[in-house]
Amino acid sequence: MMDYKGYKAQIDFDDDAGLFVGEVINTRDGITFSGTSVEELRNAFRRAVDDYIALSSDMAASAERPYSGKIVVRVNPILHHAIAVCARRDGKSVSAWIADRLAEAAGVDGKVG
Template sequence: MNTMTYKGYKASIAFDEKDDIFFGRLLGINDVVGFHADTVADLKAAFHEAVNDYVETCAKVGKSPEKPYSGNLMLRVDPAVHSKVALAAEVAGKSLNQWGEEVLRAAADKQVA
């Protein structure tokens, strides 16, 4: 998946061969915000406009715009897995948060690459 980032918002980018256009959608928020364009330069401008319009529209209606992911992650796992993870972090000389972030980053990088 190709992505673009602007003002902390990330968008997925794709090409529609049938209609011969690029299109994108903001990721990481529940609101649906999309955009499209014929060229890469216009797509980038459309993305920036979509983010700016989203933030402005939220302000006009008195709603806080959703922010993409806060960095807080709550997981529920089997107690045996929790125990192994805590031990792995301790063996690595890291906090559970440090170890977990490294492992999750490596797994996500591998999956998204």
């Protein structure tokens, strides 16, 4: 995982092409980049984010701010208690338990990274 100006990128290796490939994961817009070394990949990531922000400025649109990974949810006290009981039963914090349930519902990997 790479981080630059609040944008987070998931990195994979394409063995056929011999390239590291990255994709910014905390925005709806598709921002991708690649490199043959860690340094080249890091520079390509920073360039891609900077270009994205500049392009958005030039188009009179604002760049989508990266998702922070923080969600504030208000629930009634009875539900809060029930969630805490479930989290304790599973040996997790309330936040970790809720993140797991949301990831299951969304069909995605909920690991915080």
